[in-house]
Amino acid sequence: MRLMLSFFSAYPWHSVIMLLALLFAGIAEGVGLSALLPLISIAIKNDVGESANTDRQPANEYEQMVIDALQQAGISPGIGVLLSIIVLGVTLKSLLLLVAKKQVGYTAAQVATDLRLEMLRVMLRSKWEYFIHQPIGRLTNRLATEAQRSSESFVNGATVITYLVQAIIYGGVAVAVSWKATLTTLAVGSVIIGISHFLVRMTRRAGKKQTRLLTSLLSQLTDTLQSVKPLKAMSKEHLADKVLATETTRLNKAFRKQVFSSAALNAAQEEMFAIVVAGGMFIALVKLGMPVATVTVLAVVLGKMLSQLGKVQKQYQKMVVGESAFWSLKDAIEEARQAEEYLGEGVTPGLETGIRLDHVTFSYDPGRPVLRNISIDIPQGQLTTLTGPSGSGKTTVIDLVIGLLKPQDGHVLIDDVPLNKLDMRAWRRMIGYVPQETLLLHASIAHNVTLGDPELGEQDAIRALKEAGAWDFIAHLPDSIHSTVGERGTKFSGGQRQRIMIARALVHKPRLLILDEATSALDPENEAAIGRTMEALRGKLTILAISHQTALVEAADCVYRMENGSAVKVRGTHTT
Numbered sequence: 001m002r003l004m005l006s007f008f009s010a011y012p013w014h015s016v017i018m019l020l021a022l023l024f025a026g027i028a029e030g031v032g033l034s035a036l037l038p039l040i041s042i043a044i045k046n047d048v049g050e051s052a053n054t055d056r057q058p059a060n061e062y063e064q065m066v067i068d069a070l071q072q073a074g075i076s077p078g079i080g081v082l083l084s085i086i087v088l089g090v091t092l093k094s095l096l097l098l099v100a101k102k103q104v105g106y107t108a109a110q111v112a113t114d115l116r117l118e119m120l121r122v123m124l125r126s127k128w129e130y131f132i133h134q135p136i137g138r139l140t141n142r143l144a145t146e147a148q149r150s151s152e153s154f155v156n157g158a159t160v161i162t163y164l165v166q167a168i169i170y171g172g173v174a175v176a177v178s179w180k181a182t183l184t185t186l187a188v189g190s191v192i193i194g195i196s197h198f199l200v201r202m203t204r205r206a207g208k209k210q211t212r213l214l215t216s217l218l219s220q221l222t223d224t225l226q227s228v229k230p231l232k233a234m235s236k237e238h239l240a241d242k243v244l245a246t247e248t249t250r251l252n253k254a255f256r257k258q259v260f261s262s263a264a265l266n267a268a269q270e271e272m273f274a275i276v277v278a279g280g281m282f283i284a285l286v287k288l289g290m291p292v293a294t295v296t297v298l299a300v301v302l303g304k305m306l307s308q309l310g311k312v313q314k315q316y317q318k319m320v321v322g323e324s325a326f327w328s329l330k331d332a333i334e335e336a337r338q339a340e341e342y343l344g345e346g347v348t349p350g351l352e353t354g355i356r357l358d359h360v361t362f363s364y365d366p367g368r369p370v371l372r373n374i375s376i377d378i379p380q381g382q383l384t385t386l387t388g389p390s391g392s393g394k395t396t397v398i399d400l401v402i403g404l405l406k407p408q409d410g411h412v413l414i415d416d417v418p419l420n421k422l423d424m425r426a427w428r429r430m431i432g433y434v435p436q437e438t439l440l441l442h443a444s445i446a447h448n449v450t451l452g453d454p455e456l457g458e459q460d461a462i463r464a465l466k467e468a469g470a471w472d473f474i475a476h477l478p479d480s481i482h483s484t485v486g487e488r489g490t491k492f493s494g495g496q497r498q499r500i501m502i503a504r505a506l507v508h509k510p511r512l513l514i515l516d517e518a519t520s521a522l523d524p525e526n527e528a529a530i531g532r533t534m535e536a537l538r539g540k541l542t543i544l545a546i547s548h549q550t551a552l553v554e555a556a557d558c559v560y561r562m563e564n565g566s567a568v569k570v571r572g573t574h575t576t
């Protein structure tokens, strides 16, 4: 029930309304039930020829109590009145249950939405080093499956409470009729529930296993789907199939265990409860000679109580299947929260003179530095290009300039102010960034350029597309900038996609433009066009580019060659 307490503290008002509605639904049902004993008593006596209004003896004190209460309220306890009370009780109960279920449904939807948003927000706010180590498939699974299972778990938990309240009300009426019979039934019922509890534990284990396996399966699935083209091209799709088949089989096993334990609990409980009720009726009627009316009411009420308690256990079993997903999601949220990036409220950056990496050392893994004591000057208003072999640390330099990574030694200075003293949000708003990968959103060109920023209009998008040399091929499209780019931008060539990405980086008029091998997919003609665009932008903004291609190297004011953890200036006015 730790799960339900966690939900109650997160949604106190929804929970209070739900619990009150359940409580009053229970009371309404109890009132209805209380009319059952006098009703059966009168019906039986009518059947044997006694008048309902003669001085008949009540079956027990409880019946007397109900009749007294009715008479005090000025109601004569006839069959019609008693039946009306039962119908009223059932109607009220149904209405109040509807209110409670509505609350449960709304809260469940809110649980899933809040968990998804919280997960997404903490992930987006986490440090870059943390974020890049999270498999995308795992995140997708958390947002889709685990959030959904958590909300189902809440619904199941709320249903446990509903059944429990009803069982208590039935128990209360039964105690009023005969506390001895109720206690005996409760004792036997508890033994049955205790015996079958191992099936609930089995389900909990199967649920935990499912959570783990689903996470792993979806991580692998996403990775595999992202690399389907080379697999198909080399006819190696069976390798992916093999990995996924193993995981799916294990998931299937866990699911079968859960199904079996649920079915076993169902079958075992109904059988045992029926035996208890039948045995109890035999003892009461034959051995103890209790009145038929009392035994009938007890059989109905105690039978219902046992059935509700059984449902409590079954519903609890369902709840524990999804519970592991909730805790797994909560742990993931907490872990990401611990890794939150501090963006600070420091000095407002200006970028008046330039950026300087001052004797910077950086390593991803301790003892294996990628950059060793390097110094790089990126003068304001100029184009600085980094070249060098793959893995020499060019992207790492860019991530240090953006502030996604922090150097272990040395400083990244913006106009001589260390980056960690700056207002990091303001700094990043000054950057236009074009990554190596050209993944576009499945939306219009305009949306891909502005990313839905309400401060940017169609004219801004057109200006940026012109600056990026993309306007020529877009202007001729039937829907111009409102044309969609297709799934992941597949309607355009690699070079065209890169130019749209460059337009996205230019649309908010950045002070610093970063191109991380952004011209690698362009043919020499288009690359030269981008080179000319950069030359035109030079002076208006500072440009830092990684490039192996001639145009951006030739157009550069400063060129650094990176190799073996060092950076050597091969062109430029300043010395480092």
Ligand SMILES: Nc1ncnc2c1ncn2[C@@H]1O[C@H](COP(=O)(O)OP(=O)(O)OP(=O)(O)O)[C@@H](O)[C@H]1O
Pocket (backbone or CB within 6 Å): 132, 364, 365, 370, 388, 389, 390, 391, 392, 393, 394, 395, 396, 397
């Ligand atoms: N997240 C990471 N964790 C551990 N090592 C990393 C990580 N990212 C990069 N590296 C390592 O750091 C080194 C520099 O990587 P980086 O991406 O900066 O090189 P690069 O010069 O940009 O390469 P390329 O031209 O191939 O993009 C490489 O040896 C790489 O394996």
